[in-house]
Structure formats: structure tokens, C-alpha cells
Amino acid sequence: MKRRKILGLVMAATLSLGLISGCGSSTTSSSTTSDSSSSSSSESSASSTTIKATTLSGTVSTNGSTSMEKVIGALSEQFMNDNSDVTVTYDPTGSGTGIQAVTDGTCDIGLSSRALKDDETASGLVATTIALDGIAIIVNTDSGVTNLTMAQLSKIFTGEITNWSEVGGTDGTIVCIGREAGSGTRDGFESITDTKDKCVLSQELTSTGAVIQAVAGNPTAIGYASLAAVDSTVKVLSIDGVTPTEETVKDGTYTVQRPFNVVTKEGTELSEAAQAFFDYVTSSDANDLISAAGAVPVN
């Protein structure tokens, strides 16, 4: 009898615990999401809600560059917070597919992390740059090298230059550290340095942090990482004599960078919701979120 009572008590306790933890987790998760989205730009969100008093509704579909995931993710989350009836979808298919989708009219806004080609602009597409992404070339703090030319950089990553002494450093085999296939940073780096599918790497790591850690731990390593993520544990190289900073990325003198574009088609009118989203991401309201997502805002 007594034992069953205890059993009953234990069961009741576990049930109520489950209830409590269930509620607890749901409240904390909802509060954290709202925190993360609004903390960086609470002022801008407040202002945008007051401006857009008319309620928008519908779906805005975006399609394209995988490297713009963080930026677009942050912006669309904020936009959906301000306009609760609008759903912004994002299809990470790659810049080429995104541009094609705008041409075909299968999405509202295309996302491209490269400039449009001539035949693409000829067919009536318009790219509006919302941000720039600087890719820092990093080496160990013990490295004697401070500057590389673009040609040297390409040759290092394709395995033509294998020793630091060939580029003015102390003798030592160069260890190239890159990102995994499919990474936006890798895609950006390889297209800018013209090393696509030709890189000879000794490590392929899955995050910016891991690349920085690996470069910091090996005196002969070189790697690349998003400029915003680089810290003092590694040394940032200047390329063709230009040190990457927010300013040199913005004025274009630092060349290891790429634009984050939103692509629309001339003559095709956007839906009210899509136009509002377009206006939002190209306005200065979006700057804080873009910076927080690791890119350099341009508007």
C-alpha cells in the first residue's frame, strides 16, 4: 500500500515536472528569439512599425546565394516581426539559380553574392547592393609576412607556391586552411582569387571559428575568414598593399570582397509586401542587422 502511494507521488511529481519544464522551455525559447532579433535594432524596429501602420500581408519569396543566409535571415526575421501577416521565405540555392528564378518570375526577389553579368543586365535585371562582404586573409601571429599580392595568394592556395620563403617570409611549408564545400566564404574566396576547384588544402574546417583557431595554432598556416569574425589571435594580411577594414571594403580598394545584391526585374511590379521588404533591406534601417550578421552595410 505504502509503496504504491510513493509510486503515485513519484508519478505525479514527474508529471508536474514535465508540465513545468514544458512551460519553462516554451517561454524561454520564445523570449530568446525575440531578444536575438530585436536587441540589435530595437530602435529601428520601433520606427518601422510606426511608419508601416497599414497592415501588409502575403508571402515574399527570396531565392539565391547561400552566403547571404545570415544577412537575409536576420532581415526577414525582423521584417516578419514588424509585419506579422507577411511570410518571407528564403531558398538557399546559389546566386546563379536565384538570378534565374527572378528572370523566370518564380520568386519575388533574387539574392546574388556576385555582380550581374552583362547578359543578365541586358535581360532587364537590376541588382541593388545591400551589403559588402570582406574576406580577411589570416596568418599566424608569428608569421613574418604582412602583405601578399592577389597573384601570390592564388598561387599559394593552388599549391604553386608552397614555401613562405617564396613570398618573403621565413622558411616553412605553407599550410592552407579552408572551408568545406558549399560554404559561402569558400565560394566567395575561390571566385575572387580565381581558384575554383583548384585549391589544395591541408584542412577543410566547418566554421569560421575553427579556421581562426587552426591558423592561430600553426605558425605556417594561412586561411580565410569573414572580416567581421577575425580577432587578435591571428594576423590579417593586406592584399596588394591594402589592409581590410570596413572603410577599405566599402570604398572597394580592398579587393577580396563581394557584394550582397538583391536582384529584381525591371518592369515587373513587386507585390505590396515584396516592395515593402525590398525597401526595408535597401534602407539604412537594415544597417545594424547587416553589421550584426557580419557584413558591411552600404546604404
Next chain:
Amino acid sequence: MKHKNLALFEQVMHGIFFFCGFVTIAFVCFISVYLIISGLPAIREIGIIDFLFGTTWASTASEPKFGILPFILTSIYGTAGAIVIGVPIGFMTAVFLSKVAPKRLAGIIRSAVDLLAGIPSVVYGLVGMIVLVPFIRVFFHLPDGATMLAAIFVLSIMILPSIISVSETALNAVPKEYEEASLALGATEIETYFRVSIPAAKSGIAAAIVLGIGRAIGEAMAIIMVAGNVANMPSLFSSVRFLTTAIASEMSYSSGLQRQALFSIALVLFLFIMLINVLLNLLLKKKTK
């Protein structure tokens, strides 16, 4: 009245037990079916020969290649390396714990082994990345320490706890009379352990080894941090990618055929682990006979 209640209680508990057992089976079935369904299309598209025996993996190249032979061989070599280092150490520790060590010392070692088993794999990876990788780089005069060797070291430490505890249990289960008879015939203690106790416990020890293999081949987190993850054909001092790390490293950004191919890798890995489990079951069955 009371009797009736008790019977009802029994029934309810039986129901609960049945349900729990059923949930486990349902999950196993669900995962197996899901893996097969999502893993087969890419294999069909790539071709099973090109997939299993292709030596180049370039999933995002303009002409993508999906050959996973480097991953399969790396997983096999890496696991074999871990067994070569881990089994002798683990096995000797088990003999020491079961037969030689004084009770107090055995207790301390046993809790250390338990602690080792409880360390999350990401911690092994982190320590490996910060301590072991630079050490290998300096010690072997390599340009980079993130190599298969680093992965093997990490794996061999990670499989120690299962090898030690399973072989110790097997050794403890050897009847005292065997050893006493051997000692009475004039054999020394060491002779007795190696000629009598260990042969008597051999199927249990084999099970320990297979368990270690299973643990090593399925590990991803720790080795993704130390192995370098480049899809090279395996060699001791080069950066390599295992079956597990191939899936983990590309999953987040993959799309289309690349993603499907990752599921196919998972299917191959799953078959490997099934094979190991079947082997383990056979060994354990033999033991109970």
C-alpha cells in the same frame, strides 16, 4: 477487491512496458527505412561502382564527383589504428583490474575509467585540437598536425572505457576453480592468467573489441576537429576525412545531389555498423552457449 486492483495494476504496467519496447523498435525501423529511402536515389544516380569505388570527392565542383572510397578506407584504417593502439592498453588494464590490482587501487582506476567514458566527445576533440595536433606537428616535423595519426590517437583513447569494462567483466566471470586448479598444478599467477583465465574469457574479450570498433567507426565530433577533413586517400600523415565527418562537414550548406549523396554515405555507414552489431551478437551468443 485489493487483489483485483493489483491485477489491473499489473496489466497497466505490462502495457507501459510493451509500449516502451515498441517505441524503441519503431525508432529503429523508422531510421532504417528513412536512410534507405533517402540514401538510394543518389547511389542510383551516381552509380554504385562510381560511388563506392570512386577516388575523388568534389561535391561542389562544376563537374561534381562523388567517390567515397577515400572515406571508406579512412574509416577502416582509422578504426584499425585505434584498435591496434587501444586494445592492448585496454586489455592489459582489464587484466590488471580483474586479477592483479589491490582492491583499493582497482577502485580508483575503475572510477577513472568510468570518468573517461563520461567525457563528451567534443571535449576529446577540443583537447586533441589544442594539444595533440600541435604536438604531432612539432614531434614529427610536419607542416600540419591535423592528420590521420591525430584522429587515431583520439579514437584509441575514446574506445578504452568500453574495452576495459567489457573485458574486465568477462575476466571476472571466469570460474575461480579454473585458476585454482592451474595454480595447484604449479603454474605461476601470470601463467595462469594468460593460459587459463584469458582463453576462458576470450569470447567476451572479442566482444569488447567489436564494441570498440563500433564506437570508433561511428565517432564524428572528436575527429572532425583533429583529422583535417580533406578528402585525400588515407595515409598516416595526411589530412583525411572519415565517413562520419564527410556527412557532418557538408550537411549544413548542401543541396540537391550533394545532400542526397550525404544520405547515401550515411547509408553506407549504417550498413557498416549493422555488420558490426551482427558480429557482436554472434560473439555474445557464442559466449552464453
